[in-house]
Amino acid sequence: MPCSMSIPPLPIFKGRAKFPRFKSKKILERSYQCPQHCTVNFEQGIINLPKIKGIKTVFSREFVGNIKTVTISKTATGKYYASVLVETDILPTPTTIEPNLTVGIDLGIRHLLNLSDGSKFDNPKHLAKASQRLAIQQKIFARKQKQSKNYQKQKLAVARIHEKVRHGRLDIHHKITHSLICENQATSYALEDLAVKNMVKNRRLAKAINDVGWGQFVTLLTYKANWYGKNILKVNRFFASSKICSHCHYKLDSLALSVRNWTCPSCQVHHDRDVNAASNIRKQALADVAGLATV
Incomplete structure (x- = not known):
């Protein structure tokens, strides 16, 4: 006895939601974020990511604070950069406008x-x-x-x-x-x-x-x-x-x-x-x- 199957309709994207866009292979600049479990060691000059440990890094400057997010990006010339988002003390209060x-x-x-x-x-x-x-x-x-x-x-x-x-x-x-x-x-x-x-x-x-x-x-x-x-x-x-x-x-x-x-x-x-x-x-x-x- 033949059986009939109903195909569910495709999802309709309404409001602010849009159809998913896939990254093009032609774009050489790539980046991804590591939101947790990232550490740095300024003495040894390394940065540790969740699945990659001991990455040799040249730090532009040392910082103090709780690391929130590390963004790894690759430029079109094949260079890799790590942008570290750190939670520090409150910024100083702006001075009086004179x-x-x-x-x-x-x-x-x-x-x-x-x-x-x-x-x-x-x-x-x-x-x-x-x-x-x-x-x-x-x-x-x-x-x-x-x-x-x-x-x-x-x-x-x-x-x-x-x-x-x-x-x-x-x-x-x-x-x-x-x-x-x-x-x-x-x-x-x-x-x-x-x-x-x-x-x-x-x-x-x-x-x-x-x-x-x-x-x-x-x-x-x-x-x-x-x-x-x-x-x-x-x-x-x-x-x-x-x-x-x-x-x-x-x-x-x-x-x-x-x-x-x-x-x-x-x-x-x-x-x-x-x-x-x-x-x-x-x-x-x-x-x-x-x-x-x-x-």
Whole structure:
């Protein structure tokens, strides 16, 4: 006697749940987390994972605290890194915001940073400097037969150039943020709340914005400020910092991006576009903290 079987319907993913996505074999960067049973030994220079013991490790610095998670990642150039999440004491309480110890920071492309006191930090443009060498290696890579040994070798050569650019950018960001936080008398830093993901949609500026790395810089500056008990003040991204005169608060109707210097029609004060923007960001941040409204 024949029997009938009913096939259960496929699961329907509703709401925030989505269909499972499998990792592609073409992506060389891999990572996984070990949430428990991880130990380190700084004297012997080893790290112990749940199923792998005695891994030789070069530690960037020693730390004290309870290890919560260890993330092992592999880069496109075949290097392995371990990121250790440690639970330590409570961060120091932020200091009081004082106007004379507050610095306004305007992020730019020609100059990486423009401070309200007039000082500037040049943009190294790591990707732009490596673009010619990268173009040659990518051209050679495009001519290789896929999945051949020479294809894999050339793929590694291109990845090394990108890695050098990334490391150079990270290095200069660490040096500048360390200088601002540890070698500066300021206790508060005012920044614009930039929407970098929306700004890179501009085809003309996308490459330059990605090269300067605003998001990475703000991330480093924020966590270092928290470590040392200093304040990060954010200004609304729609605040017209460049078009407002920092002396008399006169606001221009428009200001082209190519104009780097301008004279206020009201008070006749000559402004450097970026330094003027940094001064306005500082004033607006202090006004927001005080609950006052500005132009």
